[in-house]
Amino acid sequence: MNEITWCEGPLIGFDTETTGVRTDSDRIVTAALTQDAGARTWLINPGVPIPPGASAVHGITDDIAQRDGVAPEKALAEISEHLNAAAEDGTPIVAFRAGFDLTMLSYELDRHGLAQLPWDQLRVIDPSVLDKQADRFRRGKRKLENVCEHYAVSLQDWHTAEADAQAAVALARAIGRTFPDLARLAPADLHAAQVGWFAEDAASLEAFFRSKGRDETVDRRWPLSR
Template sequence: MELKLTKPICFFDLETTGINVTNDRIVEIAIFKVYPNGNKESKTWLVNPTIPIPAETTAVHGITDEKVANEPTFAQLASTVYNMIKDSDLAGFNSDRFDIPLLAEELLRAGVDFDMKNRVAVDIQTIFHKKEERTLSAAYKFYCGETLENAHSAEADTMATYEILKSQLERYEDLPREMKSLSEYTTRKKTADFAGFIVIDKDGEEAFSFGKHKGKKVNDVLDAEPGYFSWLQNADFPLYTKKVLTAIKLRKLNTK
């Protein structure tokens, strides 16, 4: 593999109670950390989500309420997880749209001030979709020539994601090896928050992507309708989206 690492990169995968970034919870997390010197470490935790795991979700990943009943909650694991990823770039399969946003919600909910300011993210699914249009299991079969055993196990999916990226780098000579460029290649669209409620417009400024103010610059809306900020903060939006909005508002106040 020819990744040009200037800092560690953490490949990770989540198994959860569902697919709602705001309301669902982690039931398993696996992290595989690769250092610039080639050293590697791996950790996997089962997590008590503190809410019931729906039967249809258990049918996918096999994790039941009983299996995690005596496991630590994410709040108890948050500092350990954060310490493992805090100096690292992040990578996963569909991680930009799901795993990173949900992990951010869990960390913020636990009082850990997580953000992406000093790191980049690489979504291996985007490389795959741009090149081949397949699922994770098919990607593993296509690139690695093997059947993915224990699919929807966080550890198996994490290791498969790492192996897929190595094979992609070998197969596609035009893929960037440096993290910032690889992150840009795997980014579908520029957003200020993980969930995509705040996008970066053609002028390089934050704009709303939804609702009655869709397409309008955040700063313009906050000027014209100050109460909209309070409504957003009290509505059912992801914590990270609210954090980004607060940062925009504070930045605006500090420039006056």
């Protein structure tokens, strides 16, 4: 009997929308955890102004966050509870460009005096990393909407945390079905492999920058860049 691969088993999608792109100083505004049975979403009052540019992306303004958002401590504690449970039972967490969302979450936990997750126990699957490794010479952009289009994955309400989390899970499954060698890896082995693949890709990008005279350093750490 064939074993069930990770792309056929339970997966939890995770995504955040934020006040900006600085993981060490920006704040989470919305977050979502999704499973096949449904989704849990949070609208958070970040306690700082939401820049107009960020609101234009995800649609959450200061008025909305202050009126309807919950305190960060409450939302973050609930998110941590779900992710701790996933770490304990071995359910993989799927996030597109996971380094951003998980590093942002880690800084937010510190900011609000909450315990860090058992990061060494989490099994993370990042469709962005998988796609680059499996089809590295494909031309074109590799943002979420581009990769979804390539694998014929539906993406509606883009830039809402729930929609992006659901799309990430669908992408992971599609990539696993397209590239069976990836699907056959155990989640722990796949996580470890992605650590190396991400570092290799970062080193390659850094070398490209240097070849163009740009003295830029590309962070090689995944899924936490802190």
